[in-house]
């Protein structure tokens with residue numbers, strides 16, 4: 001196989017559609033980045049809730065990160081990142097093969113094709129240490145995951161109680177399944193990274209002592225029906241937000257510069273002080289997100305989001 005030739009300087013961005021992706025919030029986050037990060041004095045970057053990685057890709061390129069540790073609890077997501085990191089050409093060939101077959105079909109046949117790939121993908125869900133044992137099949141699996149992500153409904157990644165991917169077909173006229181240049185560019189950014197499956201609670205505070213840590217957990221829902229936050233079979237409820245705040249404080253005590261984003265409960269309840277209590281020794285800033293609120297009567301209002309730091 002010939003390596004794919006791609007010009008060196010192409011910008012990289014997320015290669016997955018991911019619920020809660022931060023591409024739209026980068027501009028608002030920029031002023032709140034730690035000064036040391038901007039001046040290149042903080043050498044280590046850590047992101048415990050990687051998802052689509054919008055912030056990592058932005059920082060990796062803007063500040064030429066030398067070292068990053070990226071975590072997510074989602075094994076399938078981490079598998080794809082690792083394949084993009086070290087087998088990107090093989091991945092592109094596998095993905096192009098799937099995309100080529102798909103693009104020749106009419107809508108009805110595309111739908112059937114999607115469900116066939118989904119069935120195949122669900123035959124071997126990653127569990128326990130199967131992550132390591134999958135070695136020989138990981139490129140095919142990563143290609144299937146990228147295909148499903150691009151063609152499923154809203155690019156959601158959702159598993160049922162048996163750990164199977166259950167998002168339906170998405171009906172897009174022309175989905176961009178294989179963006180070769182972006183995958184190549186993303187792979188280059190990922191060369192500085194260590195990417196691990198990990199619950200945030202297992203990260204050792206001492207390991208982030210010299211780091212800038214950006215945390216983008218599943219957002220606290222603004223209403224019972226509003227945001228998607230079921231990334232994992234354990235719901236990210238208030239108990240999880242409290243467990244996270246304890247961890248964030250440990251990171252801060254260890255010496256990390258911490259920046260955390262979350263939803264602002266005051267969008268829907270001006271008296272809600274959940275985060276004010278939880279992060280009372282931190283700076284709590286509010287930024288205007290480009291999203292509209294979608295609950296009772298306030299349908300057209302722009303929403304605030306919280307940007308919480310342990311520095312000024």
Ligand SMILES: C[S@@+](CC[C@H](N)C(=O)[O-])C[C@H]1O[C@@H](n2cnc3c(N)ncnc32)[C@H](O)[C@@H]1O
Nearest residue numbers: 020021022049051052053054073199200216231
């Ligand atoms: C809001 S998304 C992150 C989005 C990301 N910043 C982006 O730009 O796409 C939250 C991520 O946290 C992960 N997650 C959920 N619970 C977790 C936990 N306990 N530990 C680590 N990661 C977790 C989810 O799998 C999901 O990818």
